[in-house]
Amino acid sequence: MRLNIGSKTIKMKKLSLILMVTLVLSTLLSFKLKNNDNPKTFKFLNSDTKYSVEFCEKAISEANWCGFRFENKRNLIQFETGLKVELFSQNEIGENNPNCTLTNYRDFSTDVWKFTESGKIVHLVKKRPLKEEIIPIENKKSTGTVKKIQIK
Numbered sequence: 001m002r003l004n005i006g007s008k009t010i011k012m013k014k015l016s017l018i019l020m021v022t023l024v025l026s027t028l029l030s031f032k033l034k035n036n037d038n039p040k041t042f043k044f045l046n047s048d049t050k051y052s053v054e055f056c057e058k059a060i061s062e063a064n065w066c067g068f069r070f071e072n073k074r075n076l077i078q079f080e081t082g083l084k085v086e087l088f089s090q091n092e093i094g095e096n097n098p099n100c101t102l103t104n105y106r107d108f109s110t111d112v113w114k115f116t117e118s119g120k121i122v123h124l125v126k127k128r129p130l131k132e133e134i135i136p137i138e139n140k141k142s143t144g145t146v147k148k149i150q151i152k
Contacts, residue, residue, distance in 0.1 A: 048083035066100035079113045
């Protein structure tokens with residue numbers, strides 16, 4: 001009889017251990033699924049001098065970054081307040097939208113990025129310096145020069 005009681009105790013311990021492990025694993029899985037609802041798609045490289053982290057994080061999370069993400073490379077965005085944000089690449093965030101992906105590198109370092117007081121982001125493109133070039137014109141009717149202005 002003692003052996004029978006002992007085996008029941010061992011079975012109960014095993015059963016309670018299995019139930020406890022199942023409970024812990026289901027809790028961890030639930031936590032992971034909850035946190036993946038809003039995965040990180042950017043990271044701060046420094047802090048903002050004017051706005052709180054929560055303000056900046058909310059504005060950046062809610063902004064439409066279509067056309068500003070590279071396919072395989074992170075993009076650096078610098079705000080006028082000094083905040084530097086690194087946008088993760090399309091591949092890193094698991095997004096596959098060819099209409100929104102920049103396949104060619106574009107330098108955004110001369111652009112101005114600002115926060116509005118209402119928490120929106122404004123992107124202003126600075127004018128690129130103009131390059132002037134004098135091109136001689138030679139044809140049968142006239143000779144002279146023309147100024148050709150190109151945007152670099």
